Amino acid sequence: MATPSPLHITSYNIHKGFSQFHRLRIHELRDRLEGLNPDLVFLQEVHGLHLRHAARHLNWPSEPQYQFLAGGTWQEHAYGRNVIYEHGDHGNAILSRFPILRSANHDITTHSFERRGMLHCEVAVPGWAQPLHCLCVHLSLSGRGRRQQFGMLFDRVMRTVPKDAPLIIAGDFNDWTNQADHLLAERLGLTEVFDSAGRPARSFPSSLPLLRLDRIYARGLHIETAQVLHGRPWSRISDHSPISAYLKPLN
Numbered sequence: 001m002a003t004p005s006p007l008h009i010t011s012y013n014i015h016k017g018f019s020q021f022h023r024l025r026i027h028e029l030r031d032r033l034e035g036l037n038p039d040l041v042f043l044q045e046v047h048g049l050h051l052r053h054a055a056r057h058l059n060w061p062s063e064p065q066y067q068f069l070a071g072g073t074w075q076e077h078a079y080g081r082n083v084i085y086e087h088g089d090h091g092n093a094i095l096s097r098f099p100i101l102r103s104a105n106h107d108i109t110t111h112s113f114e115r116r117g118m119l120h121c122e123v124a125v126p127g128w129a130q131p132l133h134c135l136c137v138h139l140s141l142s143g144r145g146r147r148q149q150f151g152m153l154f155d156r157v158m159r160t161v162p163k164d165a166p167l168i169i170a171g172d173f174n175d176w177t178n179q180a181d182h183l184l185a186e187r188l189g190l191t192e193v194f195d196s197a198g199r200p201a202r203s204f205p206s207s208l209p210l211l212r213l214d215r216i217y218a219r220g221l222h223i224e225t226a227q228v229l230h231g232r233p234w235s236r237i238s239d240h241s242p243i244s245a246y247l248k249p250l251n
Contacts, residue, residue, distance in 0.1 A: 020239035050088035066093035080105030080119035110145035
């Protein structure tokens, strides 16, 4: 039986399609993601709808941002709407080359002023014995809120993900003090993709990354390589740098 090819994963907070200086970059973002060519993309701060931006920008996509970004490259996508306002909404999204068997969005809000969610998908990766469980998250700016959300993530995984199933939790953790390692990863047997470097990669702000906010955690998977994409062109697209990894099943 042929050995499965490594799975290419990217996680990116896209800042709602705008640069850190609030210039519309959604078209360049799509081009760069297509060039990067991952199998699975975990996105945060994605617009499902924004009527004011649509009226203000002549080249605003006619479809939701996650559908526009998926284009013809990622045949499957799921969206978790977390923040709803009069003129639109935004949340997390997962784009996939492979079938998404199930998806569900779960509210993990801990403060009324910042709505947060975790998007949970099961993906059928060809040649893999079990579906891959994928959780895309954007966690609280508050340390207390994040600690509560780590507990919610732990409970979700323990209740719904078989212990022998491959698992990825990725997104913007806002965790500059790296509490996730002992409050979440150790309890669930997860490995951060930059673990060999001793700590997560610096990913924010993209123009001069200082803070270690963005993460990809994996279980039941071998981490072949991991990379944070610093500098241009990525620094002109969003205020976060994307992070990327190649993973293979252990068995």
